[in-house]
Structures are given as C-alpha cells and as structure tokens.
Amino acid sequence: MILLRHGKSTANGSGVLAGRTPKVGLDDTGRAQAAALVERLAPVPLAELVVSPMLRCRQTVAKLAEARGLDKVKEPGLSEVDYGEWTGRALKDLVKEPLWRVVQAHPSAAVFPGGEGLAEMQARSVAAVRAHDARITEKYGENAVWLLCSHGDVIKAILADALGQHLDSFQRIVVDPASVSVVRYTETRPFVLRVNDNGGDLAGIAPPPAKAKAKRGKGKPSSDAVVGGTTGA
Numbered sequence: 001m002i003l004l005r006h007g008k009s010t011a012n013g014s015g016v017l018a019g020r021t022p023k024v025g026l027d028d029t030g031r032a033q034a035a036a037l038v039e040r041l042a043p044v045p046l047a048e049l050v051v052s053p054m055l056r057c058r059q060t061v062a063k064l065a066e067a068r069g070l071d072k073v074k075e076p077g078l079s080e081v082d083y084g085e086w087t088g089r090a091l092k093d094l095v096k097e098p099l100w101r102v103v104q105a106h107p108s109a110a111v112f113p114g115g116e117g118l119a120e121m122q123a124r125s126v127a128a129v130r131a132h133d134a135r136i137t138e139k140y141g142e143n144a145v146w147l148l149c150s151h152g153d154v155i156k157a158i159l160a161d162a163l164g165q166h167l168d169s170f171q172r173i174v175v176d177p178a179s180v181s182v183v184r185y186t187e188t189r190p191f192v193l194r195v196n197d198n199g200g201d202l203a204g205i206a207p208p209p210a211k212a213k214a215k216r217g218k219g220k221p222s223s224d225a226v227v228g229g230t231t232g233a
Contacts, residue, residue: 002147003155003181006060007033019087020080026059033178034060038067043203047144052078057149077128078150084115108167122157133185143207162190
C-alpha cells in the first residue's frame with residue numbers, strides 16, 4: 001500500500017487551517033508534483049487508486065489515473081480531519097488555545113470543538129485502509145500494489161498504527177506534501193517499508209515477480225521479520 005499525501009495546496013503555507021474547507025486545490029507547486037507522479041511511479045504496477053474525497057487529493061492523482069486508465073475510488077474514511085470550529089482559523093491564533101498543547105503532547109485526547117477527535121480519525125482511517133487492502137488482495141492477489149491519496153495527519157495516524165506506536169507519538173512522524181510512504185500488511189503484522197519518501201526512484205516498491213518468489217519456494221508474503229535485517233533484495 002502506497003500512502004501518498006496530496007501535493008502542495010493553496011492552503012499549505014497560508015497560515016490557515018483549511019481542514020475540510022471546500023474547493024481547496026493544488027497550487028502551482030502541487031500541480032507540478034502531481035504531474036511528476038506519472039513518471040515517478042512508472043516502474044510500479046498499480047491495481048487501484050483510493051482517494052480522499054477532498055479536491056486536492058483528487059487533483060493530485062488525476063494525471064496518474066489518466067495515464068494508468070484507472071478510476072479514482074473515493075473513500076470518506078480517508079478524508080481530512082474534521083477540525084470543526086478550528087476550520088479556517090489562523091494558526092497564529094490556534095497556538096494560543098489550550099487544546100493546541102493537547103494536540104501536540106497528548107493527541108489521543110484531542111477532540112476539536114464541533115468536529116472529531118484525532119483518535120476517532122485514526123480509527124476510521126485505519127479501518128478504511130484495512131478493508132481496502134483485504135478487498136484488493138482478494139481481488140488481485142497477494143502481490144497487488146495499490147495507492148491511497150490522503151492528508152498529512154491521516155497518513156501519520158495510519159503509519160503510527162502500522163508501526164505499533166501509540167497515537168500520542170504520531171507527531172514524531174513527518175509526512176510532506178507529495179511524499180510517499182509504503183506499508184505491507186501480513187497476517188501477523190504490518191511492515192513499514194518507506195516513510196516520507198520525496199525521491200524519484202520508487203521501483204523498489206514493487207514486489208519481486210511471481211516466478212522469482214516461486215524459485216525461493218515462497219508462497220504468499222511472509223509475516224516473519226528478517227533477523228539481522230533485510231539484504232535489500
């Protein structure tokens with residue numbers, strides 16, 4: 001599973017918490033990042049594209065979807081955090097709110113006034129990811145690669161779950177606009193393969209060809225970790 005954060009939006013860097021404000025799209029940088037995805041992900045076979053309903057996410061994968069001939073599957077469970085009454089407010093004002101320190105130090109207890117809690121966001125996003133991963137695996141096989149496009153805090157929460165971290169540690173994870181993170185789910189545990197990758201060579205995301213696996217006598221991907229570390233193969 002490739003976790004792609006949307007490209008830079010008109011709200012990023014504006015000093016305002018956009019949240020679910022309608023019609024927040026990509027800026028010039030974000031559009032360039034979206035266009036670059038076509039070549040950046042060229043070596044990676046993609047079974048499906050699953051996206052947050054927010055405009056900036058749909059715009060980020062639009063050219064990729066066109067190039068691959070894939071539909072964009074909208075998933076409300078991957079939508080931006082509902083910041084409630086914080087939506088549209090200036091960050092310089094929000095830092096003065098008592099809740100700001102809770103969001104920073106104890107995010108699992110943070111509930112935005114008139115919106116949702118970060119723990120609630122993590123629960124619905126992880127549930128959505130697990131359901132899609134199981135569905136896609138059943139439909140396309142164990143080696144299927146799929147991509148989701150979502151938002152910074154949502155992806156951080158999914159990664160924290162995959163890493164076995166408490167949500168209170170998720171602020172330690174950095175997810176830049178247009179960055180790629182990769183998780184592989186198995187019966188026993190998830191494996192986190194990449195985090196916040198901003199580079200160009202993503203060929204290593206694709207699983208080895210089926211024949212190569214067969215030569216090694218392997219069926220579906222193992223849930224066991226490699227003792228001593230992987231060889232990079």
